Amino acid sequence: MAVIFGTKGNDKIKGTPKSDIISGGSGNDLIYGDGPNGPRPPFPGESTHSFEIRTSNLIQGGKGNDTVFGGYGSDRLSGGDGNDWLYGSGVLDGKPHAYLDESDGADTLEGGHGKDHLFGGGGRDLLRGGHGNDHLDGGTGTDTMTGGAGADVFAFGRLHAQAKLPVLDKGDVITDFQDGVDRLDLTGFARIFNKPVEYLGQGEFTDSSRLQVRWEVQGEHTRVEVWAPFFNNPGVPSGPNAYIDLIGVHTLKMGDFILV
Missing domain, CATH: 2.150.10.10 (Serralysin-like metalloprotease, C-terminal)
Known part of the structure; x- marks a missing residue:
């Protein structure tokens, strides 16, 4: 497990293939929970045993307008203050949603203050918008969503x-x-x-x-x-x-x- 702290500026933070604790700090941060190189779900036809994902990241964006990709495990994301974009699923080579949504774990996403966008991805996710006018999309899986204070939008229908x-x-x-x-x-x-x-x-x-x-x-x-x-x-x-x-x-x- 790695513990990673950002700076007061605009950071680009990459996690490790293991379970990490990441704090972005102040600034508009871009955070990859699993890093840009995995672990990743299997491609169609590959053995699922070779790509078993057991990571569980804890990520806090902090102040600022942050973009956070939790990873394909069961992650907990908190946007903090600012207008944040939180993705419960992973990203590889800068391409979100490139793999099977079913490979994603059960995530908890908390927007905090601000106008936040929360995307659960696969798995049975828990989304909490917090204060502000938020956009919540649970993705695939049976999800539970709480908009919180403000005029919130709950989105459905995707490919x-x-x-x-x-x-x-x-x-x-x-x-x-x-x-x-x-x-x-x-x-x-x-x-x-x-x-x-x-x-x-x-x-x-x-x-x-x-x-x-x-x-x-x-x-x-x-x-x-x-x-x-x-x-x-x-x-x-x-x-x-x-x-x-x-x-x-x-x-x-x-x-x-x-x-x-």
Whole structure:
């Protein structure tokens, strides 16, 4: 394990292939938790045993507008003050998302103060935006997100980095969604399917060839359901193929969504 401290200036810090503790200090820092050369997930066809990742980095960006890549293990990232960009997954040769998201571990990302952007990557991640108007994207895996104070945006809908197929979120949880303040960004689905997202409110799905979103209260939580049209089969969908759970009973309106 290495313990690495940045300076008061703008640092570029590279971790080691082992578990590290990194503090960026003041300044606008660029931090690679695992360094630019791994460890990395296996390429398709390579033995997974040769590339087993057991690192777990603890990284604090500190003051300033920092960009932090945690690595492919189960990492804990804290942005601190400033407008930070936190990535739970790794980076190799300066190319984020170059490997299978499923190889990433369960990360904890904490934005802190400022307008932060949090990207969980693969794994069952925990994202906390903190103070400020934050952007949270859990990535693949079943994630739990807390926006914190401010008007936050929770983003869904993306392509798998390797397979180039849509990733459908099932079971992501938002703990503190604020009606009329926070928003659910579904424009990723619209870009992938090249279709507008139709808002149905509490109405039922109507056509399996259309990209649609609806919501309903289920006990002590509110479920947001998405139907994504993989095939142009005729008929009415029997249920969603993606969904997000909001803790608590909510009354959502079209303005709570970003659809275009």
